[in-house]
Amino acid sequence: xxxxxxxxxxxTEAPTAAPDxxxxxxxxxxxxxxxxxxxxxxxxxYLALFTVFVIVPSVFGLWISLHEWDYTLxxxxxxxxxxxxxxxxxxxxxxxxxxxxMRATGIFxxxxxxxxxxxxxxxxxxxxxxxxxxxxxxxxxxxxxxLGVAVVGLLWRYLLDNNIGLVNYYLGLFxxxxxxxxxxxxxxxxxxxxxxxxxxxxxxxxxxxLAALQDIPGELYExxxxxxxxxxxxxxxxxxxxxxxxxxxxxxxxxxxxxxMFGQSYIITQGAPGRETRTAIYQIAETGLRNFQMGDAAAMxxxxxxxxxxxxVVVFWLFREKKEKPVADESATAQSGGIx
Amino acid sequence: xxxxxxxxxxxxxxxxxxxxxxxxAGCSGQGGAESAGGEFTGEYDGPEVTLQYxxxxxxxxxxxxxxxxxxxxxxxxxxxxxxxxxxxxxxxQKLPAAVTAGEGPDVxxxxxxxxxxxxxxxxxxxxxxxxxxxxxxxxxxxEEVWDAGVYQDARYGxxxxxxxxxxxxxxxxxxxxxxxxxxxxxxxFQEALDKLTAAGFQTPFWMxxxxxxxxxxxxxxWQGGGEPYSEDGSEATFDSEEGVAGLTWMRSMVxxxxxxxDVAIDAQYIAFKNGETSITWDGIWQINDLTESGLPFxxxxxxxxxxxxxxxxxxxxxxxxxxxxxxxxxxxxAKVFIAWMSENSAxxxxxGMIPARESVRDAALEGTVQQPIxxxxxxMRFLPAVPGLGPVQAETLEVAVADGVLGKxxxxxxxxxxxxxxxxxxxxxxxxxxx
Numbered sequence: 001x002x003x004x005x006x007x008x009x010x011x012t013e014a015p016t017a018a019p020d021x022x023x024x025x026x027x028x029x030x031x032x033x034x035x036x037x038x039x040x041x042x043x044x045x046y047l048a049l050f051t052v053f054v055i056v057p058s059v060f061g062l063w064i065s066l067h068e069w070d071y072t073l074x075x076x077x078x079x080x081x082x083x084x085x086x087x088x089x090x091x092x093x094x095x096x097x098x099x100x101x102m103r104a105t106g107i108f109x110x111x112x113x114x115x116x117x118x119x120x121x122x123x124x125x126x127x128x129x130x131x132x133x134x135x136x137x138x139x140x141x142x143x144x145x146x147l148g149v150a151v152v153g154l155l156w157r158y159l160l161d162n163n164i165g166l167v168n169y170y171l172g173l174f175x176x177x178x179x180x181x182x183x184x185x186x187x188x189x190x191x192x193x194x195x196x197x198x199x200x201x202x203x204x205x206x207x208x209x210l211a212a213l214q215d216i217p218g219e220l221y222e223x224x225x226x227x228x229x230x231x232x233x234x235x236x237x238x239x240x241x242x243x244x245x246x247x248x249x250x251x252x253x254x255x256x257x258x259x260x261m262f263g264q265s266y267i268i269t270q271g272a273p274g275r276e277t278r279t280a281i282y283q284i285a286e287t288g289l290r291n292f293q294m295g296d297a298a299a300m301x302x303x304x305x306x307x308x309x310x311x312x313v314v315v316f317w318l319f320r321e322k323k324e325k326p327v328a329d330e331s332a333t334a335q336s337g338g339i340x
Numbered sequence: 341x342x343x344x345x346x347x348x349x350x351x352x353x354x355x356x357x358x359x360x361x362x363x364x365a366g367c368s369g370q371g372g373a374e375s376a377g378g379e380f381t382g383e384y385d386g387p388e389v390t391l392q393y394x395x396x397x398x399x400x401x402x403x404x405x406x407x408x409x410x411x412x413x414x415x416x417x418x419x420x421x422x423x424x425x426x427x428x429x430x431x432x433q434k435l436p437a438a439v440t441a442g443e444g445p446d447v448x449x450x451x452x453x454x455x456x457x458x459x460x461x462x463x464x465x466x467x468x469x470x471x472x473x474x475x476x477x478x479x480x481x482x483e484e485v486w487d488a489g490v491y492q493d494a495r496y497g498x499x500x501x502x503x504x505x506x507x508x509x510x511x512x513x514x515x516x517x518x519x520x521x522x523x524x525x526x527x528x529f530q531e532a533l534d535k536l537t538a539a540g541f542q543t544p545f546w547m548x549x550x551x552x553x554x555x556x557x558x559x560x561x562w563q564g565g566g567e568p569y570s571e572d573g574s575e576a577t578f579d580s581e582e583g584v585a586g587l588t589w590m591r592s593m594v595x596x597x598x599x600x601x602d603v604a605i606d607a608q609y610i611a612f613k614n615g616e617t618s619i620t621w622d623g624i625w626q627i628n629d630l631t632e633s634g635l636p637f638x639x640x641x642x643x644x645x646x647x648x649x650x651x652x653x654x655x656x657x658x659x660x661x662x663x664x665x666x667x668x669x670x671x672x673x674a675k676v677f678i679a680w681m682s683e684n685s686a687x688x689x690x691x692g693m694i695p696a697r698e699s700v701r702d703a704a705l706e707g708t709v710q711q712p713i714x715x716x717x718x719x720m721r722f723l724p725a726v727p728g729l730g731p732v733q734a735e736t737l738e739v740a741v742a743d744g745v746l747g748k749x750x751x752x753x754x755x756x757x758x759x760x761x762x763x764x765x766x767x768x769x770x771x772x773x774x775x
Contacts, residue, residue, distance in 0.1 A: 070772065072436045072461035093764040097735075161604050163546075164611055181602035184549060184746055270550055270605060274743045289433055291731045291765075292461075 065298035083299035101283035109258040124209035142203035153267025216242035248319045384676040386669045390420040394448035396428035400628030401691035444661045447674035452655040453723045456491040460727035460773040464659045466494035497657025499696035504653035511636045513618035522640035544618040546608035547599040549745040555652045560586025562721045563646030573726030576762030579755035587744040587751035627692035641716045653720035728769035736762035
């Protein structure tokens with residue numbers, strides 16, 4: 001993000017350097033002046049990857065979504081907007097299950113995002129204190145994040161099993177209800193899926209928060225102390241504003257990760273009961289990769305993307321609302337570039 | 341370690357295949373798209389070839405398959421087999437992609453109910469000439485298995501085995517409850533459940549909401565004399581009277597307390613392995629796993645709850661994929677491989693399967709756990725050869741059975757709703773594959 005800015009700055013400096021040179025080269029051109037394609041060269045390695053793996057597939061996906069597309073069949077008839085229209089036609093085969101899955105994604109996101117924003121912050125605040133064994137605990141909280149979704153899913157699928165799982169067994173030992181069907185009934189399945197996801201990814205957000213906390217200058221806290229601020233006031237007026245730039249990133253990132261939830265429900269509940277915990281990505285994968293209805297699946301993806309874009313815009317708008325601090329605002333803009 | 345080993349082998353195989361493809365690019369024979377290779381002579385005496393062999397035997401059946409492959413290679417100096425084994429679910433997703441990209445195997449094994457789908461997708465080629473050359477005919481196979489390998493008048497698979505659902509029971513529990521003979525119909529099954537409950541086995545028959553619940557439901561439909569799908573693939577009929585009766589019976593096991601509610605994925609099987617439940621219906625391919633666990637168990641045919649004896653079954657079939665580079669040598673070697681494996685399928689009984697060939701079957705099964713099930717091979721029922729049916733079933737019947745067993749919807753409501761959906765999907769498929 002910052003490279004083009006610097007290039008721009010040296011361009012404006014160049015003319016002032018030119019009069020010194022008496023050599024016969026073109027006036028106004030410094031020998032060290034960057035060529036116009038320099039920024040593009042710097043961008044090239046990533047741009048190439050970005051083009052091949054993001055731009056081309058998304059444009060191609062749009063093309064696929066306009067067809068009845070099965071890549072194993074020679075005949076891929078063009079159907080125009082029919083795949084999209086079908087999603088909004090309650091009588092079609094795919095619309096019911098698609099909107100159920102969108103609802104499932106919505107429920108999951110609604111409950112997991114607030115928890116994944118607040119709990120890691122609390123953990124980060126704790127880990128920012130100095131106490132014996134701090135590094136150990138930092139590692140412990142981050143540890144689940146290094147596990148793959150398959151490991152986490154299988155592990156919890158057996159732990160949460162309502163008839164043979166350890167979770168219900170221990171609940172029973174403590175005299176709590178021990179017959180909750182964690183993986184086959186709602187809302188218990190949602191509690192389980194959100195709980196597992198929080199346990200699994202909490203460490204990631206906590207580490208980002210922790211890094212941001214360590215960036216807040218100590219002098220601010222000292223100044224606040226001198227002004228007689230108590231702990232809550234310091235948190236409210238020093239810590240939170242200091243975290244503002246990172247909050248946008250964490251929020252968007254968590255939102256998108258939650259909206260893309262797939263592995264947990266695929267492995268732990270297999271969408272049970274019925275199709276209720278089948279998320280949008282799950283449904284898209286089933287439609288496109290198992291049923292080979294790639295046109296429909298691509299259309300579903302674009303509808304999901306559309307919703308995610310709206311939500312992202314809303315989040316940016318929320319975090320940009322207060323404009324009295326231009327510094328925070330600028331950092332937020334910089335973050336927007338980093339989210340990809 | 342194992343994974344890395346397999347990967348390197350895969351890479352080696354890929355390299356060899358690539359070199360082979362280059363060498364043959366100049367002089368590649370005209371194999372034709374219709375059938376792989378040229379005239380099949382029954383023997384292969386050409387130059388040394390390496391065949392990529394794909395299968396999905398990831399469980400207790402894997403070592404037996406490897407043993408057969410090793411035996412084959414010991415007898416055939418000029419044919420080397422590189423096996424790639426992956427989960428069936430992945431297998432069916434990857435195979436069309438790999439073949440379309442020209443990176444597919446030279447020979448492989450797939451389930452009978454996938455043949456028509458893969459044939460319609462132009463992933464596999466007919467093997468009629470091979471069946472003819474081997475003198476294979478319906479006489480040596482059960483008619484149902486043999487006929488189900490035909491799609492649009494061409495044969496696409498050479499059956500290796502048949503495998504069905506079976507009733508496993510804990511012999512200690514049965515002895516304690518005073519049951520001497522495994523139940524065979526609804527009355528005796530009910531009696532067995534009551535005796536087991538009376539003997540202190542509180543939940544003797546756990547009813548799974550997911551796998552293999554839909555296979556139980558299919559069996560019950562056939563037992564009642566119904567059909568889950570119309571033969572021509574135009575309609576789902578699992579919401580028939582027989583279907584509702586079947587699912588109602590499954591749910592009644594929960595309502596009457598023989599099964600706990602909300603049995604999650606695999607829980608019924610693990611409970612059976614742990615001796616927590618006395619009876620479970622599962623595939624015969626689990627025999628080795630159960631034997632290894634040391635559980636005192638036996639297997640019997642699934643009782644005829646719905647009336648006549650019938651049980652869901654499937655079959656592993658050898659197939660030849662369509663290859664971008666038609667290589668007559670490889671195609672012929674692959675046919676030799678299939679022929680040999682079919683003739684020597686006795687070894688395969690060790691994997692808990694039932695060899696498909698009658699001439700091999702009886703001797704191979706003598707004294708095995710699956711023998712009582714194999715005796716009822718004539719009651720085994722297979723899904724019709726309708727392209728795209730597998731995914732449709734996963735999307736509809738499985739959901740209906742899950743909803744019915746969990747009690748989220750009445751059996752009738754769940755089945756009717758999902759059968760409507762299934763019919764729509766099947767109509768779409770007919771249109772897609774029909775043209």
